[in-house]
Amino acid sequence: MTVKTQFSIKDLEHLSNVKAHTIRIWEKRYNLLQPSRTDTNIREYDLHNLKKLLNVTFLYNEGIKISKIAKLSEAEINQLVLDHGTTNTKDFAIKTFISAMLDFDARLFTTTFDSLSAKKSFRRIFFDVFLPLLDEIGILWQTGTIDPSHEHFISELVKQQVILKTEKVQRKKAKHDNVIFTLYLPFKEIHEIGLLYINYELLNAGYKTIYLGNNLSLDSLKYVVKHHKNVKFVSYFTVKPDKQSLLDYTQKFNEKIGGEKKFDLWLLGHKTKDLNGHKLDKNFTVFSQLTDFLAKLETLKKS
Structure with a gap:
C-alpha cells in the first residue's frame, strides 16, 4: 500500500480538528x-502544509489570534510552538507525536518522550498522552x-516505551x-498495548507476573496452573x-482451566461491554x- 504524502482538505480536518x-x-x-490543485481543481496538501497547520492549530488553541499567527514567519511559528510546549506539554506532545508518525521519525518521537519524562511520571504520560494519542490515531x-x-509505526513506538519501562521494574x-498474575490475550487478539501496560503496573506494584502475550488459546493456559496454584489471570479483549460471545468464553474458561477449582480472571477492554447485564461467576x-x-490493585496491595 502506498503511504500517503498528499492529503485532502477532509484529511486536514480530521488531523487538526479544524473544520x-x-x-x-x-x-x-x-x-x-x-x-x-488536481486536474479537476481539487485541493491537495503536502506534508509541509499539514505540519504547518498542526502548528497553527496548536497556537490557536493556546489562545493566540489567527490574525497574529498569520503575520509570523514559519520559523517564528515553530519557535512559538516550542515556547508554549513547555507549559502545555500534553497537547504539544500529541501534536509532535502525530508529526513524528507522518514523517516516520522515530528520533522525534523519542526526544519528545524524553522531554515528557523529565516532567511527568510514566503513568501520567500513558494516561494523559499515549491513550488520547492512540484514540485519535485509531479514528x-x-x-x-x-x-x-502510520498507525503501526506509532503503536510500535508506544509499545517499545512500555517494554523498556517494564524491563527496568521486572528486575526488582x-x-x-x-499471587502470581498471568497475562494473556485471547486467540487472534493482537492489540497488546493495554495488556503490556497492565504488566508494567503489576510489576511496579511488586507482584510476580507471567506474561504470555497475544493470540493464546485457552488450552495453553492449563500448563500455567499445573505449575502454580495461586494464579490470577488477566486479559484484554479489544x-x-x-x-463467540464473551459470556460463552467465560464459561469455556471455567470448563478448561483448573477443573473443580475456579481461577480468577480479570477482564478489560472494549469487548467487555458485551457482558453488561449478564451475571458472571464470582471468579470473574x-x-x-x-x-x-489501578484502584483494585491499590486495594489488593493493602489487603
Whole structure:
C-alpha cells in the first residue's frame, strides 16, 4: 500500500480538528497554506502544509489570534510552538507525536518522550498522552486519513516505551508472593498495548507476573496452573472473540482451566461491554477502564 504524502482538505480536518470551512477561510484570508490543485481543481496538501497547520492549530488553541499567527514567519511559528510546549506539554506532545508518525521519525518521537519524562511520571504520560494519542490515531485510521503503516509505526513506538519501562521494574524483587498474575490475550487478539501496560503496573506494584502475550488459546493456559496454584489471570479483549460471545468464553474458561477449582480472571477492554447485564461467576471481575484496575490493585496491595 502506498503511504500517503498528499492529503485532502477532509484529511486536514480530521488531523487538526479544524473544520474544512475554517481551513479554507484561513487559506484565502491569511494565505496560511499553499495547496496544489488536481486536474479537476481539487485541493491537495503536502506534508509541509499539514505540519504547518498542526502548528497553527496548536497556537490557536493556546489562545493566540489567527490574525497574529498569520503575520509570523514559519520559523517564528515553530519557535512559538516550542515556547508554549513547555507549559502545555500534553497537547504539544500529541501534536509532535502525530508529526513524528507522518514523517516516520522515530528520533522525534523519542526526544519528545524524553522531554515528557523529565516532567511527568510514566503513568501520567500513558494516561494523559499515549491513550488520547492512540484514540485519535485509531479514528484517523478508520476514516482513511492515515495509512495502516502510520498507525503501526506509532503503536510500535508506544509499545517499545512500555517494554523498556517494564524491563527496568521486572528486575526488582517481588514484594508480594501470595499471587502470581498471568497475562494473556485471547486467540487472534493482537492489540497488546493495554495488556503490556497492565504488566508494567503489576510489576511496579511488586507482584510476580507471567506474561504470555497475544493470540493464546485457552488450552495453553492449563500448563500455567499445573505449575502454580495461586494464579490470577488477566486479559484484554479489544476485538476478539468475534465468533463467540464473551459470556460463552467465560464459561469455556471455567470448563478448561483448573477443573473443580475456579481461577480468577480479570477482564478489560472494549469487548467487555458485551457482558453488561449478564451475571458472571464470582471468579470473574470486569473493569470498564484502566483506572478501575489501578484502584483494585491499590486495594489488593493493602489487603
